[in-house]
Amino acid sequence: MNNNLIEITGMTKVYGEDEAAVYALAGVDVQVVRGEFVAIMGPSGSGKSTLMNIVGCLDHPTEGAYMLDGRDVSQMSKNELADVRNEKLGFIFQSFNLLPRLSALSNVMLPMLYTADDVSDEDAEARAVASLTSVGLENRLHHRPNQLSGGQQQRVAIARALVNKPPLILADEPTGNLDSKSSVEIMDILHNLHKGGATIVMVTHEADIAAHAQRVICVKDGKILSDGSDGKNHCAGLHQ
Amino acid sequence: MKLRKIFRSAWEGLMLNKIRSFLTTLGVIIGVASVIVMLAVSAGAEAAIADQINALGANLIIVSPMRGVPGASRTLLLEDAYAIEEQVVGITGVSAEQSPAPQNIRAGGVDLEAIALIGTTADFPDVRDYAVAEGRYFTADEDDRKAKLVVLGAGIATDLFGAESALGQTITVGTTKLTVIGVMESKGIVSDVDYDGRIYLPLNLVLQKYMPVSTMRADAVRTIYLKAESQEQIPSIIAQTTALLAERHDVDAAKPDFTVQTQQDIIATQEATTAAFRDLLAWVAGVSLLVGGIGIMNIMLVSVTERTREIGLRQALGARQSNVLMQFLIEAIILSLVGGLVGVFIGVGGSYLFGSLGTMRTEIVPLSIPIAFGAAAVIGIFFGYYPATQAAKLDPIEALRRE
Ligand SMILES: Nc1ncnc2c1ncn2[C@@H]1O[C@H](COP(=O)(O)OP(=O)(O)OP(=O)(O)O)[C@@H](O)[C@H]1O
Numbered sequence: 001m002n003n004n005l006i007e008i009t010g011m012t013k014v015y016g017e018d019e020a021a022v023y024a025l026a027g028v029d030v031q032v033v034r035g036e037f038v039a040i041m042g043p044s045g046s047g048k049s050t051l052m053n054i055v056g057c058l059d060h061p062t063e064g065a066y067m068l069d070g071r072d073v074s075q076m077s078k079n080e081l082a083d084v085r086n087e088k089l090g091f092i093f094q095s096f097n098l099l100p101r102l103s104a105l106s107n108v109m110l111p112m113l114y115t116a117d118d119v120s121d122e123d124a125e126a127r128a129v130a131s132l133t134s135v136g137l138e139n140r141l142h143h144r145p146n147q148l149s150g151g152q153q154q155r156v157a158i159a160r161a162l163v164n165k166p167p168l169i170l171a172d173e174p175t176g177n178l179d180s181k182s183s184v185e186i187m188d189i190l191h192n193l194h195k196g197g198a199t200i201v202m203v204t205h206e207a208d209i210a211a212h213a214q215r216v217i218c219v220k221d222g223k224i225l226s227d228g229s230d231g232k233n234h235c236a237g238l239h240q
Numbered sequence: 241m242k243l244r245k246i247f248r249s250a251w252e253g254l255m256l257n258k259i260r261s262f263l264t265t266l267g268v269i270i271g272v273a274s275v276i277v278m279l280a281v282s283a284g285a286e287a288a289i290a291d292q293i294n295a296l297g298a299n300l301i302i303v304s305p306m307r308g309v310p311g312a313s314r315t316l317l318l319e320d321a322y323a324i325e326e327q328v329v330g331i332t333g334v335s336a337e338q339s340p341a342p343q344n345i346r347a348g349g350v351d352l353e354a355i356a357l358i359g360t361t362a363d364f365p366d367v368r369d370y371a372v373a374e375g376r377y378f379t380a381d382e383d384d385r386k387a388k389l390v391v392l393g394a395g396i397a398t399d400l401f402g403a404e405s406a407l408g409q410t411i412t413v414g415t416t417k418l419t420v421i422g423v424m425e426s427k428g429i430v431s432d433v434d435y436d437g438r439i440y441l442p443l444n445l446v447l448q449k450y451m452p453v454s455t456m457r458a459d460a461v462r463t464i465y466l467k468a469e470s471q472e473q474i475p476s477i478i479a480q481t482t483a484l485l486a487e488r489h490d491v492d493a494a495k496p497d498f499t500v501q502t503q504q505d506i507i508a509t510q511e512a513t514t515a516a517f518r519d520l521l522a523w524v525a526g527v528s529l530l531v532g533g534i535g536i537m538n539i540m541l542v543s544v545t546e547r548t549r550e551i552g553l554r555q556a557l558g559a560r561q562s563n564v565l566m567q568f569l570i571e572a573i574i575l576s577l578v579g580g581l582v583g584v585f586i587g588v589g590g591s592y593l594f595g596s597l598g599t600m601r602t603e604i605v606p607l608s609i610p611i612a613f614g615a616a617a618v619i620g621i622f623f624g625y626y627p628a629t630q631a632a633k634l635d636p637i638e639a640l641r642r643e
């Protein structure tokens with residue numbers, strides 16, 4: 001059994017048909033090893049989010065194979081994909097995506113609504129509390145999102161992403177809506193997660209954020225420009 | 241995902257917007273309440289008719305002058321009643337009745353104004369299933385002799401003599417002194433006739449003393465009631481009576497100046513009216529339930545649009561299409577069930593209220609409660625299903641991207 005958590009080969013995603021066709025991804029090969037912290041960079045419209053959506057099992061590729069944790073995901077039904085997202089993936093969004101009327105605790109409990117085996121209310125709550133504690137929000141359990149700072153909201157979102165203990169964390173511009181101080185807090189949390197053995201794939205525009213990652217993949221026009229396996233960031237020049 | 245959890249998240253969804261949820265259920269509340277109230281109103285009307293049947297007495301055949309035929313009210317005569325009694329086979333009794341203008345009554349120190357009198361033949365208590373409580377009714381012989389006797393309605397007896405016995409007392413009706421020989425059992429007011437507030441006199445006495453002199457025939461009667469031996473005899477009695485009276489009145493039996501009806505005929509026309517009334521009410525109630533359902537669908541569609549991002553998020557967190565479908569479907573069902581429950585309470589309360597106002601009789605139909613409640617549930621499922629499928633069909637990426 002190989003140690004690749006993600007194995008993508010020849011992945012293409014086409015929007016539209018014929019002359020109007022847009023190749024959001026034009027033949028991409030990516031491998032991510034367990035425990036890696038990968039940043040994806042690239043100019044706007046280069047296909048980063050498209051790639052993340054497919055990695056996140058939210059979208060089907062037009063062509064190509066995708067093995068996630070040893071299973072072929074590219075051929076799965078919608079229900080199977082939903083189960084994979086629930087068990088294997090934790091999402092962190094740029095805009096947090098918390099449900100505004102629910103408390104931090106209830107927001108973090110959401111993924112446990114959809115687990116295959118029924119989690120009891122007590123277990124679900126205990127796990128959510130533990131998860132919020134791990135991001136330093138044990139004193140904000142019953143606060144609503146609008147009673148929290150942006151950085152705190154993103155930490156709730158991270159707690160939610162972690163609560164089902166998924167093998168892969170996906171973050172699409174997690175600091176995009178945050179000031180620099182909050183960004184540092186969030187990156188510290190991700191950094192610690194990585195040190196604890198988590199696999200993280202993150203999209204970002206900022207070179208200093210990408211610098212937290214071990215490896216920077218650079219995407220342009222739906223193709224991988226450089227894979228940064230040499231530890232250097234070849235993307236920096238593409239951003240202003 | 242367990243049903244309990246789906247219910248909880250559906251409930252949370254509804255609590256996000258309490259006022260809207262309440263306004264949405266209002267349609268169902270009104271619909272369910274009106275179904276129950278309207279069925280109670282028409283059941284009340286039907287019960288009033290049933291009382292009327294009992295008030296008239298069983299196996300009754302009613303002969304009256306044909307309405308709208310000039311002079312017909314003067315051609316139905318007491319002799320017709322005697323002739324029927326002698327010649328028609330299958331009857332146990334005949335009671336002819338006539339009621340003159342109301343009269344003032346005096347007894348001892350008490351004066352009663354404008355009391356209804358009714359002249360009857362001796363068979364009246366038997367034919368109309370209306371028993372004498374105290375004393376006796378007058379005999380056919382006393383009727384023939386125009387004996388100055390009177391039987392009081394229960395209310396009149398109390399008004400005139402209180403707790404004292406009325407029997408043997410003399411009362412003045414108009415200008416004539418009559419001896420009380422009986423008091424009828426209490427019957428109350430049935431279909432606008434106050435049986436207890438009338439007095440009962442020999443028909444011949446009434447015809448002689450109380451009918452206006454201008455009446456061309458002093459022996460015309462208002463109604464002749466026949467009591468059949470059994471239900472089966474009724475058609476034959478009708479045929480015999482019709483033939484007999486047509487001959488006596490010298491009219492074509494196909495175009496008579498009288499009508500021979502059974503109480504069923506009379507009830508049937510009344511029932512047809514209440515049935516039409518009830519059907520109309522049922523339609524109105526049904527339509528308001530439908531409108532309530534459409535309200536639910538409308539709000540659920542708005543809710544799906546507003547909560548697109550939430551749906552996308554739930555899908556990203558692992559919600560299957562069926563989870564999303566169930567959440568929204570159950571939200572709709574909760575709305576309609578809560579609406580149904582509140583509607584049942586308001587409907588039952590409203591029915592009692594209408595009944596107690598006195599103008600309308602209401603009787604709650606027990607079956608209407610599960611029917612209305614069930615209809616609300618069905619409406620929730622029916623009108624909630626489409627918005628729920630719209631929610632479940634959303635593409636997670638599109639939904640998440642929506643602002
Ligand atoms: N649903 C869609 N329909 C049509 N074209 C699309 C769709 N989604 C993305 N695209 C196109 O695919 C290309 C890649 O889009 P994508 O969102 O992956 O870019 P991105 O690298 O995430 O950009 P940004 O940095 O601005 O977020 C773009 O040209 C975009 O216009």
Ligand SMILES: [Mg+2]
Nearest residue numbers: 048049050172
């Ligand atoms: Mg993007």
